[in-house]
Amino acid sequence: MINRNLKDYLFITLKGIAMGAADVVPGVSGGTIAFISGIYEELLETISNFNIQALKVLTKEGVKPFWKHINGNFIAALLFGIAISIISLAKLITYLLHTHPVLLWGFFFGLIVASVFLVGKKITQWKVPQVIALIIGTIIAFVITILNPMENPDTLWFVFISGAIAICAMILPGISGSFILLLLGSYELILSSVKDFKITTILTFILGCVVGLLSFSKFLNWLFKRFHDITIAVLTGFLIGSLNKIWPWKEVISTRENSKGEIVPFIETNILPTNFDGNPQITGVIILVLVGFGLIFGLEKLAKKAL
16 A cells, blocks of 8 residues: 555545546546546556455454555545535536536536547557557447437346446546446436435445446456556547547437436437637637646646655
């Protein structure tokens, strides 16, 4: 476990807040924030430490060695930040998605474009395998963004599967867990279950998340150790492909009724903005793209100081 002071853990909590805010939005990944803020590989390693060996340490050596084994201070500070974000920022982001979607997507577009550069530069050398991996990652993410959402039953087995798949996406830069839930038709169900405190559905979803997270994080951690540059190239491709989902201007093809009885977009397609001359919305989007772009580079500089 890395020796850190209170200031370090405060920075980790702030990164958790950013991750939580990103994961709420269908199209933005908390994994992207973890990656560009410098904690991604430590997060994967920490999650992988939740295993049988950890239980042996707990039973044979006690709580303190167990806490050190699982990097408890780090994960506690991060989860605290994520919880703060979900509780405090989720409603604000949801409100902005309904009232100012074009401007908000413009801000997120700037975040992702900057993330492409920051994640890509972590590749130590570009060769043919890395380029191929980049292209494959881009295609996979792009195809995911153009899939039509499904309508599925709210059975517990499907809630479990949804949790396992969505949590895997949440820790991948460029692929949004919330968007995966939308594709699976479970997004509204999970949100309404949390709001109405449907404990059985919530616990089933959490169990699916735990199973998916523990299994997938080990595989991803193994990939980083064995194929570091190729793995990062694929993740960079995920970011590039996800830009199709983040594009601010969209035309609604079809709508649906959500759990509140509201009519919301169901299938959308990207379009180009019109009336460039003197259009305040286009100006606002450009400004927010630049703000999002600058914010990511500022976050990276803060992350380097905090490491």
